[in-house]
Amino acid sequence: QVQLVESGGGLVQAGGSLRLSCAASGSVFGIISMGWGRQAPGNQRDLVATITKSNTAAYADSVKGRFTISRDNAKNTVYLQMDSLKPEDTAVYYCNVLGSYGSQYWGQGTQVTVSS
Helix, strand or coil, X not given: CEEXXXXXXXXXXXXXXXXXXXXXXXXXXXXXXXXXXEECCCCCCEEEEEEECCCCEEECCCCCCCEEXXXXXXXXXXXXXXXXXXXHHCEEEEEEEEEHHXXXXXXXXXXXXXXX
16 A cells, blocks of 8 residues: 655645645555546646656646756655646646556645635
8 A cells, every 4th residue: 555645735826836846655665656546626637747766757748838846766766747737737736656556546636726
């Protein structure tokens, strides 16, 4: 089992920035990739950024060029730097971990609200 603790959400004006953090604990030796997903009311949860242990990052088109994902393998922590935020980025953001044998874990979520 992997436990995830997120922090860093909040309220920001359009054009502003926020940084999310997620620390993993437990069975972290099997983690293949870490990432962030988001879910707005009435929408499904979608991954917006992922990063492998070798620091290969991937982004959804909607956030490419504005969000930057990074990770600290020594601390088992993943970060999401969100710049040039838009009202449509408003959602609950969830930390995601993909482990060995197809296991997947989600954090409890942190609210990000972008006002226009």
